[in-house]
Amino acid sequence: xxxxxxxxxxxxxxxxxxxxxxxxxxxxxxxxxxxxxxxxxxxxxxxxxxxxxxxxxxxxxxxxxxxxxxxxxxxxxxxxxxxxxxxxxxxxxxxxxxxxxxxxxxxxxxxxxxxxxxxxxxxxxxxxxxxxxxxxxxxxxxxxxxxxxxxxxxxxxxxxxxxxxxxxxxxxxxx
Numbered sequence: 001x002x003x004x005x006x007x008x009x010x011x012x013x014x015x016x017x018x019x020x021x022x023x024x025x026x027x028x029x030x031x032x033x034x035x036x037x038x039x040x041x042x043x044x045x046x047x048x049x050x051x052x053x054x055x056x057x058x059x060x061x062x063x064x065x066x067x068x069x070x071x072x073x074x075x076x077x078x079x080x081x082x083x084x085x086x087x088x089x090x091x092x093x094x095x096x097x098x099x100x101x102x103x104x105x106x107x108x109x110x111x112x113x114x115x116x117x118x119x120x121x122x123x124x125x126x127x128x129x130x131x132x133x134x135x136x137x138x139x140x141x142x143x144x145x146x147x148x149x150x151x152x153x154x155x156x157x158x159x160x161x162x163x164x165x166x167x168x169x170x171x172x173x174x175x
Contacts, residue, residue: 006077007041010070013063014039028058035059041077052078 014024025032034055037045046052053071060070 006073007039009073010059011039013065014059017063019063024059024062027062028055030055030058043078 014021021032021035024030024035034046037043038052038055038059046055053074056071056074057067059065060067
């Protein structure tokens with residue numbers, strides 16, 4: 001197809017239907033400068049890409065023409081068929097960076113390590129609390145035995161060292 005046929009055909013089809021540029025502009029919501037650029041094949045005045053194809057579709061629909069045929073003529077006049085194939089490859093969604101996976105794995109390892117450390121700390125604290133509680137229970141028991149042995153509840157009693165060793169080992173501390 002020779003250069004100028006697309007724009008000439010578009011203008012001829014519009015004039016055959018006795019439709020003015022203003023009517024097409026109002027009906028399709030395409031600016032008159034873009035319609036004139038399409039009819040004059042002044043590609044530099046058009047926004048480019050998908051917009052141009054949308055303009056051609058809208059005009060074809062409004063004028064009652066076959067959209068695909070008019071788009072094929074537009075592509076041929078514009079020479080975009082080869083460019084479309086390359087843009088389809090270039091518009092791929094990029095994959096996320098590789099460091100995100102490494103950072104996520106490191107964060108999981110850190111959280112697990114923190115949980116283990118918190119568990120160890122909690123267990124040691126709990127064990128120390130239990131030992132202190134048992135020691136105070138043993139001391140109270142030994143104090144009550146000393147009071148019974150000495151018979152003076154109001155006076156402080158001294159506990160023989162041998163009783164302390166017997167009481168902590170679980171043996172009987174009775175005299």
